[in-house]
Amino acid sequence: MRVRRLRQQWDVVRVARMARVTVYTTQMCPYCVQAKRLLGERAIPYDEIDVSDDTLREEMVRKAGGKRTVPQIFIDGAHVGGYTELRALADKGGLAGLP
Numbered sequence: 001m002r003v004r005r006l007r008q009q010w011d012v013v014r015v016a017r018m019a020r021v022t023v024y025t026t027q028m029c030p031y032c033v034q035a036k037r038l039l040g041e042r043a044i045p046y047d048e049i050d051v052s053d054d055t056l057r058e059e060m061v062r063k064a065g066g067k068r069t070v071p072q073i074f075i076d077g078a079h080v081g082g083y084t085e086l087r088a089l090a091d092k093g094g095l096a097g098l099p
């Protein structure tokens, strides 16, 4: 009983700590570096998915509505776009509620 309660509490903590931002990247990608720097400067946690592997890249392309460039950024599963769109969103205050 006590173990189950502890497990439930741990699940709540885990959900609360999950990053709301996902960044699809490749290793050699200046725009990815810029996107990650912007998020880092604002202390916004993010999950990074390296799509150097083609299978993962196709998953990214599908979720990003056909966009093939990296980075592709998602907030709460909603597609933001690349670094340019993330920067524009940040400049108009759209990242203020994060994390």
Ligand SMILES: N[C@@H](CCC(=O)N[C@@H](CS)C(=O)NCC(=O)O)C(=O)O
Residues within 6 Å of the ligand: 026, 028, 029, 030, 031, 032, 068, 069, 070, 071, 081, 082, 083, 084, 085
């Ligand atoms: N406007 C895009 C430009 C992104 C871009 O050109 N990314 C490069 C890598 S830094 C890219 O995906 N090049 C094609 C490729 O790697 O297949 C953005 O702001 O994210």
